[in-house]
Amino acid sequence: MGGAASVQESRHWDRLMAMAALGAIRGADGEPGVNRACLTELDRAARRLLIGWAGEAGLTVSVDAAANLFLRHEGTDPDAAPVLTGSHMDSQPNGGRFDGIWGVLAGLEAVQAIREAGIATKRPIEVVAWTNEEGGRFAPGCMGSMSYNGCKRPEDFAAVTDAEGITFGDALRALLESEADIARRPLGGKPFAYVEAHIEQGPVLEREGLDIGVVTGIQGSRWFTVTITGETAHAGTAPLGLRRDAVQDMVRAIEALNRLMADPADILRFTVGRVEVGPNSSNTVADRAVFSIDFRHPDAGVLTERGDAIEPTIRAAVRNCDVHVLERFHALPAVFDPMVREAVSRAASGLGYGQRDIASGAFHDAQFMVPLCPTGMIFIPCRKGISHNPAEYSSPEQVAKGTRVLAATLEELAAR
Amino acid sequence: MGGAASVQESRHWDRLMAMAALGAIRGADGEPGVNRACLTELDRAARRLLIGWAGEAGLTVSVDAAANLFLRHEGTDPDAAPVLTGSHMDSQPNGGRFDGIWGVLAGLEAVQAIREAGIATKRPIEVVAWTNEEGGRFAPGCMGSMSYNGCKRPEDFAAVTDAEGITFGDALRALLESEADIARRPLGGKPFAYVEAHIEQGPVLEREGLDIGVVTGIQGSRWFTVTITGETAHAGTAPLGLRRDAVQDMVRAIEALNRLMADPADILRFTVGRVEVGPNSSNTVADRAVFSIDFRHPDAGVLTERGDAIEPTIRAAVRNCDVHVLERFHALPAVFDPMVREAVSRAASGLGYGQRDIASGAFHDAQFMVPLCPTGMIFIPCRKGISHNPAEYSSPEQVAKGTRVLAATLEELAAR
Numbered sequence: 001m002g003g004a005a006s007v008q009e010s011r012h013w014d015r016l017m018a019m020a021a022l023g024a025i026r027g028a029d030g031e032p033g034v035n036r037a038c039l040t041e042l043d044r045a046a047r048r049l050l051i052g053w054a055g056e057a058g059l060t061v062s063v064d065a066a067a068n069l070f071l072r073h074e075g076t077d078p079d080a081a082p083v084l085t086g087s088h089m090d091s092q093p094n095g096g097r098f099d100g101i102w103g104v105l106a107g108l109e110a111v112q113a114i115r116e117a118g119i120a121t122k123r124p125i126e127v128v129a130w131t132n133e134e135g136g137r138f139a140p141g142c143m144g145s146m147s148y149n150g151c152k153r154p155e156d157f158a159a160v161t162d163a164e165g166i167t168f169g170d171a172l173r174a175l176l177e178s179e180a181d182i183a184r185r186p187l188g189g190k191p192f193a194y195v196e197a198h199i200e201q202g203p204v205l206e207r208e209g210l211d212i213g214v215v216t217g218i219q220g221s222r223w224f225t226v227t228i229t230g231e232t233a234h235a236g237t238a239p240l241g242l243r244r245d246a247v248q249d250m251v252r253a254i255e256a257l258n259r260l261m262a263d264p265a266d267i268l269r270f271t272v273g274r275v276e277v278g279p280n281s282s283n284t285v286a287d288r289a290v291f292s293i294d295f296r297h298p299d300a301g302v303l304t305e306r307g308d309a310i311e312p313t314i315r316a317a318v319r320n321c322d323v324h325v326l327e328r329f330h331a332l333p334a335v336f337d338p339m340v341r342e343a344v345s346r347a348a349s350g351l352g353y354g355q356r357d358i359a360s361g362a363f364h365d366a367q368f369m370v371p372l373c374p375t376g377m378i379f380i381p382c383r384k385g386i387s388h389n390p391a392e393y394s395s396p397e398q399v400a401k402g403t404r405v406l407a408a409t410l411e412e413l414a415a416r
Numbered sequence: 417m418g419g420a421a422s423v424q425e426s427r428h429w430d431r432l433m434a435m436a437a438l439g440a441i442r443g444a445d446g447e448p449g450v451n452r453a454c455l456t457e458l459d460r461a462a463r464r465l466l467i468g469w470a471g472e473a474g475l476t477v478s479v480d481a482a483a484n485l486f487l488r489h490e491g492t493d494p495d496a497a498p499v500l501t502g503s504h505m506d507s508q509p510n511g512g513r514f515d516g517i518w519g520v521l522a523g524l525e526a527v528q529a530i531r532e533a534g535i536a537t538k539r540p541i542e543v544v545a546w547t548n549e550e551g552g553r554f555a556p557g558c559m560g561s562m563s564y565n566g567c568k569r570p571e572d573f574a575a576v577t578d579a580e581g582i583t584f585g586d587a588l589r590a591l592l593e594s595e596a597d598i599a600r601r602p603l604g605g606k607p608f609a610y611v612e613a614h615i616e617q618g619p620v621l622e623r624e625g626l627d628i629g630v631v632t633g634i635q636g637s638r639w640f641t642v643t644i645t646g647e648t649a650h651a652g653t654a655p656l657g658l659r660r661d662a663v664q665d666m667v668r669a670i671e672a673l674n675r676l677m678a679d680p681a682d683i684l685r686f687t688v689g690r691v692e693v694g695p696n697s698s699n700t701v702a703d704r705a706v707f708s709i710d711f712r713h714p715d716a717g718v719l720t721e722r723g724d725a726i727e728p729t730i731r732a733a734v735r736n737c738d739v740h741v742l743e744r745f746h747a748l749p750a751v752f753d754p755m756v757r758e759a760v761s762r763a764a765s766g767l768g769y770g771q772r773d774i775a776s777g778a779f780h781d782a783q784f785m786v787p788l789c790p791t792g793m794i795f796i797p798c799r800k801g802i803s804h805n806p807a808e809y810s811s812p813e814q815v816a817k818g819t820r821v822l823a824a825t826l827e828e829l830a831a832r
Contacts, residue, residue, distance in 0.1 A: 202653030221652070223698060235687035235710040236637070237618030237777030238801060240679070247688045251670045258664070263656070271651035272663045274698045275705075277691040282639060282708035284689050292698035294651040361653030385654060 003114035003407040004351060009400035012109040015053065016399065019089075019105065020097040022046045025390060027094070033390020034097050037137035037162075038090035039067070039171040044178055046089050050104065050129065051182070057112040059127070062185040066147035066154045067131040067175050070185060073111045075124040075414065081192035082124035083413045084373075085110070085406065088133030088144070088365060095134070096392025098199045098382065102399055104129045106197040110407035121414035123192055130365045131172075138168040145365035148188055149372060193340055193413045194369035197378045197406045199394055201362050203385030211401045212348040213358035213379030214341050218367045219269070219298040220333035222307040226253065226291050226314060230321040233285040243285050247277055249318040250289035256317035260309055261295070268306075269296040269361060298333050298359040334367040340376030340413070347408035353401055362387075378405055419530035419823040420767060425816035428525040431469065432815065435505075435521065436513040438462045441806060443510070449806025450513050453553035453578075454506035455483070455587040460594055462505050466520065466545065467598070473528040475543070478601040482563035482570045483547040483591050486601060489527045491540035491830065497608040498540035499829045500789075501526070501822065504549030504560070504781060511550070512808025514615045514798065518815055520545045522613040526823035537830035539608055546781045547588075554584040561781035564604055565788060609756055609829045610785035613794045613822045615810055617778045619801030627817045628764040629774035629795030630757050634783045635685070635714040636749035638723040642669065642707050642730060646737040649701040659701050663693055665734040666705035672733035676725055677711070684722075685712040685777060714749050714775040750783040756792030756829070763824035769817055778803075794821055 022045050023036030036042045047069055051061050054071040062070045075082070087103025107127035114121065130148070135141025138160045146152040158169030200206075205213050230244030254272055261270035271294040278288035293310060297303045311325040341357075348355040358379055369375040380402035383393040394402075438461050439452030452458045463485055467477050470487040478486045491498070503519025523543035530537065546564070551557025554576045562568040574585030616622075621629050646660030670688055677686035687710040694704035709726060713719045727741040757773075764771040774795055785791040796818035799809040810818075 200653070201650055202655075203658060204655070207658075219652070225698075232805075233801065234617055234778060234803060235689055236635070236685055236712050236779075237616070238685075239618075239620070239682045240684070240686065241682045242619060242623075245687075247670075247691060248674070251667050251674075254663075254667045255671060258667075266655045266657045268656070269652055269654075270656065271661075271699070271701055273651055273693075273700050273702055274696050275663060275691055275693040275702075276696075277689075280690050280692075282641075282690045283687070283710050285687055286689055286691075289691075294699050296652050362650060363652075385649065387650065389648075 002117040002119050003110065003411045004404035006113035006117040007109055007400060007404045007407055008113070009396055012105065012400060012403055013396040015105050016097060016102060018049065019046055019101050023091065025094070027390030031390040032097065034091045034095050035093050036091045037093070038132040039137070039175050043090060044175060047129065050108070053108060057108065058115060059111065062183040063176070063179055064185050064187045066144045066187060067172055068144045068148055069129040071108060071127040073115060073121070073125040075122055076120050077122050078124060080123040081190055082126045083410055084126050084128055084191035084194045085196065085410060086128030086130065087196050087198060088130045090132055090134050090136070092134050092388045093136050094389065096387055096389055098392050098394055099201070099387050100133055102199060103197040106399070106403040106406050109403050110410055113407050114411055119411060121411065123414040123416070125410050125414050133365055137162045142363065142365055142368060145368040149368040150188055151368070191373045192416070193373055194366060194375045195340055195344065195378065195406065195409055195413070196364060196366045197402050198364060199382040199387060199392070200358070200379040201382065201385065201387040204358060205379060205381035206383065206385065208356065209354065210356050211353035211380070211398070212355040212405050214345045214348070214355055215336060215377035215379055216341065216357050216359050217298055217333055217335040218360040218364060219296045220300060220303040221294070221296045221329060221331045222303060222327060223329040224293040224310060225326045225328055226293060227324040228253065228289045228318060228321045230287045232279060232287040235283040235285060238285055244320040246286040246289035246321050249321040250291060252317045252319060253314040254291070256313050257293070257310065260306060260313045267298065268302065269294070296361060300333050303333065334370045336376045337374030339374045343409045343412045344376055344378050344405060347405045347412065350408060351404055353405065378402055378409070418533040418535050419526065419827045420820035422529035422533040423525055423816060423820045423823055424529070425812055428521065428816060428819055429812040431521050432513060432518060434465065435462055435517050439507065441510070443806025447806040448513065450507045450511050451509050452507045453509070454548040455553070455591050459506060460591060463545065466524070469524060473524065474531060475527065478599040479592065479595055480601050480603045482560045482603060483588055484560045484564055485545040487524060487543040489531060489541040491538055492536050493538050494540060496539040497606055498542045499826055500542050500544055500607040500610045501612065501826060502544030502546065503612050503614060504546045506548055506550050506552070508550050508804045509552050510805065512803055512805055514808055514810055515617070515803050516549055518615060519613040522815070522819040522822050525819050526826055529823050530827055535827060537827065539830040539832070541826050541830050549781055553578045558779065558781055558784060561784040565784040566604055567784070607789045608832070609789055610782060610791045611756055611760065611794065611822065611825055611829070612780060612782045613818050614780060615798040615803060615808070616774070616795040617798065617801065617803040620774060621795060621797035622799065622801065624772065625770065626772050626797070627769035627814070628771040628821050630761045630764070630771055631752060631793035631795055632757065632773050632775050633714055633749055633751040634776040634780060635712045636716060636719040637710070637712045637745060637747045638719060638743060639745040640709040640726060641742045641744055642709060643740040644669065644705045644734060644737045646703045648695060648703040651699040651701060654701055660736040662702040662705035662737050665737040666707055668733045668735060669730045670707070672729050673709070673726065676722060676729045683714065684718065685710070712777060716749050719749065750786045752792045753790030755790045759825045759828045760792055760794050760821060763821045763828065766824060767820055769821065794818055794825070
């Protein structure tokens with residue numbers, strides 16, 4: 001537990017707050033949030049701040065062609081595959097102070113603590129800040145980790161434009177030019193292991209009074225758009241028996257989907273979050289109802305079976321309208337490696353922290369590391385499970401506990 | 417049946433089509449519709465056209481302070497209370513060629529036919545064009561008939577503005593100035609009876625292959641806006657058991673309302689036509705769902721009992737969210753007078769036309785005549801029940817049959 005004991009709670013918190021000043025915004029109730037999109041001036045400033053702290057800590061900085069930024073602690077065997085940790089520095093447009101950036105600063109603090117404890121690790125440890133995880137400015141997200149993974153190249157995203165028409169390619173080139181003083185490293189790699197620290201973005205750890213979530217994997221997702229088409233009619237005159245009412249058929253469809261998606265264990269996630277009705281007039285029977293389905297589950301079997309049942313369930317439920325079901329997105333679950341999970345769990349136990357296994361509901365860069373190396377994540381509680389919002393919050397004690405667990409995990413993995 | 421036999425189908429149709437040219441628009445599939453808002457230049461032109469035809473028919477024209485326009489056929493007893501017929505000349509913004517205007521032109525054709533048949537009636541017959549029935553430019557509708565009724569005065573509406581900021585008061589003054597050559601008559605009156613001809617705006621007569629609907633009354637209406645307030649959450653992380661999902665509580669509420677509103681006789685009208693969800697993002701649990709309720713029934717008891725049960729039904733159905741129910745509108749049913757209903761029925765029988773009793777689902781100026789005098793309405797079929805749409809259509813034969821029934825009805829009532 002040498003490294004973990006050297007984690008400095010106040011230094012770590014002060015760095016988080018210094019980062020939060022870059023792109024500071026206020027939420028609806030005055031909460032201090034962050035709006036820091038990738039490859040902006042604010043992002044550059046945040047990266048310079050990180051590079052400065054890395055230098056003070058004695059780490060070597062390099063950047064790849066996707067602008068992923070690496071801070072390296074050398075191992076006693078410099079040729080050994082490194083242990084990789086990190087997350088992202090960009091935020092949602094109306095985001096918080098912890099999502100992403102904490103994982104990067106936790107990596108920095110953990111490695112610095114290990115070094116300050118005078119511990120030499122066999123393997124190098126690298127802290128990475130992935131480019132554009134959120135996808136808020138340039139869609140999709142996870143461009144940096146996908147490029148590192150090799151399933152995509154930065155050039156594949158070059159033509160993607162932001163709201164002002166600036167291309168990802170131009171923004172990336174400008175950022176790399178501004179970091180011409182930073183050593184360039186080849187894109188990609190083969191780490192020994194990857195472990196990412198992140199706020200839970202859900203209420204489970206807080207509700208159960210636990211410090212650490214040992215993440216078992218990232219659940220799979222299937223997203224659908226359902227369009228129900230009927231016929232308008234006069235609300236005062238058209239008999240109900242003759243109507244082709246899109247709202248009523250939408251209600252029938254959602255009812256039937258609720259039965260399909262019933263899960264006493266409350267692991268399955270099923271959300272109808274978007275609804276559009278047309279012509280949307282109170283005294284006209286609707287001829288159009290469009291709704292979204294966001295369905296997630298950590299088990300690939302459940303994801304396939306129930307996801308495939310969505311369209312037939314809707315077709316069986318509607319009475320008078322036409323139905324069109326479009327699957328917009330389909331991602332299989334990512335399962336994390338027992339080696340990393342066990343290292344995280346041992347680290348939490350050794351520090352005396354309350355822990356549980358937990359599946360990640362949200363996406364993370366970690367899922368693109370799964371094909372490359374043993375991968376895992378560490379979750380900490382966040383207040384009311386809120387994220388992607390200025391109200392996002394974890395306490396100094398909560399983040400320090402997570403960082404200590406990360407330090408102990410990195411130390412163990414880097415000794416292998 | 418003297419007057420009815422003199423109804424000229426082609427003259428009547430040509431006048432309808434001439435009126436339809438004033439404000440002609442095209443529907444989505446090229447159907448010939450009408451956009452003629454009240455007190456506009458187009459409305460003035462339509463009124464001038466009507467005044468010209470009235471003059472040719474030997475009728476006396478007058479206008480009141482609400483711009484209601486009257487065409488008078490004199491009776492052999494000029495002091496007897498007149499039989500009044502008519503409807504409105506304004507249209508919905510995306511309206512059809514028959515709603516309203518047909519009732520005015522049917523009145524003109526019926527009276528002209530009676531006169532051309534050489535029939536002298538004891539009572540005068542007046543054809544009225546009520547101001548602003550639709551309420552499309554100045555809300556609410558039925559301003560003219562409400563002012564005649566006395567429950568409102570034109571001054572009560574003076575400050576109402578249209579989309580361009582023009583007040584009803586200014587538009588009314590300008591129109592009356594442009595008709596300074598027309599005799600002014602006092603506002604209000606005490607007719608012997610009122611009968612209004614109108615397209616059904618529903619599919620019943622067409623479906624049953626009938627020519628005439630003997631209208632029993634106008635059903636009552638209660639309109640509500642329901643607001644369901646929950647809490648946003650991440651669709652991938654928040655357990656369903658902990659959510660306060662506004663969409664799901666809306667679905668529960670509509671399901672429960674469907675059970676409350678069940679009506680095997682299919683007389684009750686219950687419509688959820690407007691739905692708004694917030695923040696309306698596919699991967700965020702909704703914290704807001706607003707929906708409209710349009711509930712109508714011809715029986716005051718049913719209207720009161722089930723309408724009063726709406727809020728408790730919703731409150732019992734929702735599970736996790738807050739509920740606010742606002743009643744926006746409450747109109748009791750209007751019941752038409754047996755004298756007028758029987759006269760219409762006898763007229764249809766005498767002409768050999770298929771008929772049935774029918775309740776009106778839509779509002780009409782007729783409901784403001786109910787407190788003043790025995791009142792009734794005559795419905796004719798319209799294609800697929802469509803109205804408030806360029807696709808609105810009744811055939812030359814269908815409108816002529818309705819006008820013949822109106823002529824026979826007026827002749828009988830004016831002889832009393």
